[in-house]
Amino acid sequence: MAYWLVKSEPDAFSWDEQVANGVEPWTGVRNHQAKKNLAAMKVGDRAFFYHSNVQRAIVGVVEVVREGYPDLTAEKGQWVCVDVKAVGPMPHPVTLADIKQTPELQELALVRQSRLSVCPVSDEHWQILCCMGGWQEPA
DNA sequence: GCCAACGTTGGC
C-alpha cells in the first residue's frame, strides 16, 4: 500500500464536503506530475487531505476506492482522476508550520515543491505525520 | 528548439 498527500483549497472543496459526500471523485488536476501520481494510486492506498491556502494543514485521511480513470471535468480526455473516501479527521491537524519545523520532514514533496497538488508520501513520513496528528485507526 | 512573456498556484 502506498501513501499520498492531496491538496484542496477549502473554498473550492473542503474536508467537510468530503466527509459529507463520503466518496468523491478527485478531479481537476491539470499538472502532469500530479497526474502521474494520481495514475499510480491503487485501491486501498491512503492519502492525507491537505487544506491549502487559507488553512495550510493536514486535516484528514482518505482512502482510494477507485483507481485512475478519465477526468470528465476536463474538456479534452487526457486528464485523470480517482475516487476517494473519507476515513476520518486528524484529531490534531498538522500545519505546514509544524511540518517545516520538523527536520525529518524537510524531504517531503509538499515542502520541496509547494505547487504540486498530488504528492507521494513515504511510509516513514506517513508514520511521523500520523503521530504528530494523533491519528488513530477508526474502530 | 530557445527564450521571453504571461498565467496560475500557494505561501507569507
Place this chain on the structure above:
DNA sequence: GCCAACGTTGGC
C-alpha cells in the same frame, strides 16, 4: 495583496 516558483504559450 505581494511575490516566488513553475508551467504554458507563442514569436523567432
